[in-house]
Amino acid sequence: MTDTAASARGEIPETTTETDGKGGFSRQTNAFTTPFGDGPGELPVEAGRYRLIAALICPWAHRQLIVREVLGLQDAISVGIVNPRRDDRGWNFSLDEGGVDPVLGIEFLMDAYRAADPDYDRRATVPAVVDVTTGKVVTNDYHHLSTQFETAWRTLHAPDAPDLYPEELRGEIDALSTWLFDTVNNGVYKCGFATGQEAYDAAYDALFAGLDELEERLATRRFLFGDHITDADVRLYVTLARFDAAYYGGFKANRQRLVDFEHLWVYARDLYQTPGFGSTTDFQAIKEGYFGSQGVTSAYGIIPKGPDQSGWDAPHGREALSATPQERFRRR
Ligand SMILES: N[C@@H](CCC(=O)N[C@@H](CS)C(=O)NCC(=O)O)C(=O)O
Numbered sequence: 001m002t003d004t005a006a007s008a009r010g011e012i013p014e015t016t017t018e019t020d021g022k023g024g025f026s027r028q029t030n031a032f033t034t035p036f037g038d039g040p041g042e043l044p045v046e047a048g049r050y051r052l053i054a055a056l057i058c059p060w061a062h063r064q065l066i067v068r069e070v071l072g073l074q075d076a077i078s079v080g081i082v083n084p085r086r087d088d089r090g091w092n093f094s095l096d097e098g099g100v101d102p103v104l105g106i107e108f109l110m111d112a113y114r115a116a117d118p119d120y121d122r123r124a125t126v127p128a129v130v131d132v133t134t135g136k137v138v139t140n141d142y143h144h145l146s147t148q149f150e151t152a153w154r155t156l157h158a159p160d161a162p163d164l165y166p167e168e169l170r171g172e173i174d175a176l177s178t179w180l181f182d183t184v185n186n187g188v189y190k191c192g193f194a195t196g197q198e199a200y201d202a203a204y205d206a207l208f209a210g211l212d213e214l215e216e217r218l219a220t221r222r223f224l225f226g227d228h229i230t231d232a233d234v235r236l237y238v239t240l241a242r243f244d245a246a247y248y249g250g251f252k253a254n255r256q257r258l259v260d261f262e263h264l265w266v267y268a269r270d271l272y273q274t275p276g277f278g279s280t281t282d283f284q285a286i287k288e289g290y291f292g293s294q295g296v297t298s299a300y301g302i303i304p305k306g307p308d309q310s311g312w313d314a315p316h317g318r319e320a321l322s323a324t325p326q327e328r329f330r331r332r
Contacts, residue, residue, distance in 0.1 A: 023196020024203070031113075031122060033141040036152040043131075043138050045153055047076040050138070051103055053112070053128045055091060056282040057084040057289020059185060059238035060142035061127035066234050067146040069276035070329070072158025077149075082109060082126065084282075084289035090124050104135055112137045143181070146231055162329030164231045176224065176232045183210035185239050192251030200252065208255045211264065218263040222270070222321040228330035233271060240268040241281050244307050246290035259311060269316040274328055283309050 036043045052068065054061035068077055080101045082091040091109040093101040100107050110124040116136035128140045139145065150165040165173060183206055190203035214236065217224065224232045239247075243258040259265050272278040291303045319325035 023194055023199035024190065031120070032116065032128075032137055032139045033144075034139060035141070035144065036139075036148045038152075042152075045156065047156055048078075049131060049133060051078045051080050051101075051130045051132050053080045053082065053091075053101075053109055053126055053130060055082045055084050055086070055126045055289060056280075056285035057293070058126050059242060060125075062238045062241070062280060063234050064127045064142070064145050064149070065280040066237070066276050067149050067164065067231070069280060070164065070229075070234075071149060071153070071161045073149060073153060073156060076153070076156040077129075078103060078132075080104065080130075084285040084292070086289070086293040091126060103132055104130060106135070111135075146234060150231060160331070162229070163332045164229065164234070164329075166230070166330060169225055169230065173225070173230055173232050177235050179210075180232065180235050183207065184214070185235060188239060188243075188247040188251050188253050191253045192247065204253065204255070207253060211261065215261050215263050218267045220321065222318050223267075223328070227322045227324045227327075229271070229274065229328050237268060237271045237277060240264060241272065241283075242286050242290075245283050245286050245304075245309070249304065250290045257307075266316040266318055269312055269314065270318040270328075272312045273316065278312070 034041065034043055036045050038044070052061075052064055054065055056062070065079065068074060068079070080093065080103065081095060083094045086092075089108055089110075093099060093107055093109075096102055104112060106112060108124070109126065109128060110120075112128065112130045112135060113120045113124040115134070116138070125140055125142075127142050127145060128137045129145070130136065131138045147165055150163075187203060187207035187210060191200060191207060194200035194203055214224075223229050224236065240258055243253070247253040248257050258268060272281060287303050292301050322328075
């Protein structure tokens with residue numbers, strides 16, 4: 001991703017390997033994309049067989065942690081957490097006793113990628129799902145993992161689990177999620193990892209134009225699709241939760257902070273105060289990850305003391321927008 005050698009020397013890296021030739025950030029594609037399901041060649045759904053490896057800094061991994069909790073899949077899928085500070089050896093399990101993941105017995109996430117493909121030479125990214133029976137990564141398809149948890153894993157959901165991906169909304173949720181990824185979720189990375197002024201300016205303009213659209217949409221709707229939380233809200237939330245702590249300063253996404261948006265800020269708080277969202281949000285890990293890892297925000301490894309996060313617990317008043325104020329989830 002970034003020029004890690006330069007970072008290690010304490011310099012701001014000048015190049016990334018994932019650029020479009022004009023200084024724009026162009027993300028690598030996923031290597032392991034076999035879906036969960038009962039079709040031929042698909043990954044069989046089985047309680048206790050898989051371990052989800054996540055970093056609490058990472059928005060793509062955070063989404064999967066939220067959905068796993070909201071659906072009550074904690075007993076079916078275990079979780080391993082890497083140190084949010086990624087060093088030049090990649091994600092590692094140094095927070096665990098002895099520096100190894102207690103289930104997989106590995107020190108580095110790369111070990112599970114190499115178990116799956118000995119020639120793997122790309123970034124070992126989170127989220128990654130590892131089959132504990134083989135120690136191999138079976139999917140790192142962060143685009144589709146949450147919707148697979150919502151559909152293919154249904155038989156293992158808690159009995160009162162909500163429907164985050166209602167069938168009649170799937171087309172619209174997918175369309176919005178694609179736009180969200182490009183404009184907002186990855187939009188902040190395009191600001192942060194741009195290596196040219198024009199690319200940065202364009203990313204900044206697109207990001208804030210997108211946030212303005214969402215601000216308007218959420219002025220009259222409690223959640224993106226109305227009264228109930230869907231997979232699309234999970235996708236937007238993870239970027240909003242990192243906005244003031246990391247992207248505003250670290251990625252120069254600084255036209256305004258999240259707390260300066262009238263509707264987006266209360267919307268984000270409404271979600272934060274929902275089971276599964278706040279419980280998986282770790283602002284300290286987010287700051288350590290973005291400012292303490294190798295990369296463009298971390299030339300000197302200094303972790304900012306602020307911002308004050310106490311506002312996340314304040315009342316949000318969003319119930320008034322909803323026909324089902326006490327019921328944020330759609331039950332099946
Ligand atoms: N799998 C995707 C997205 C996941 C992703 O980028 N995760 C980040 C953390 S938010 C990561 O694991 N980065 C590891 C690295 O850059 O070495 C990708 O390869 O771009």
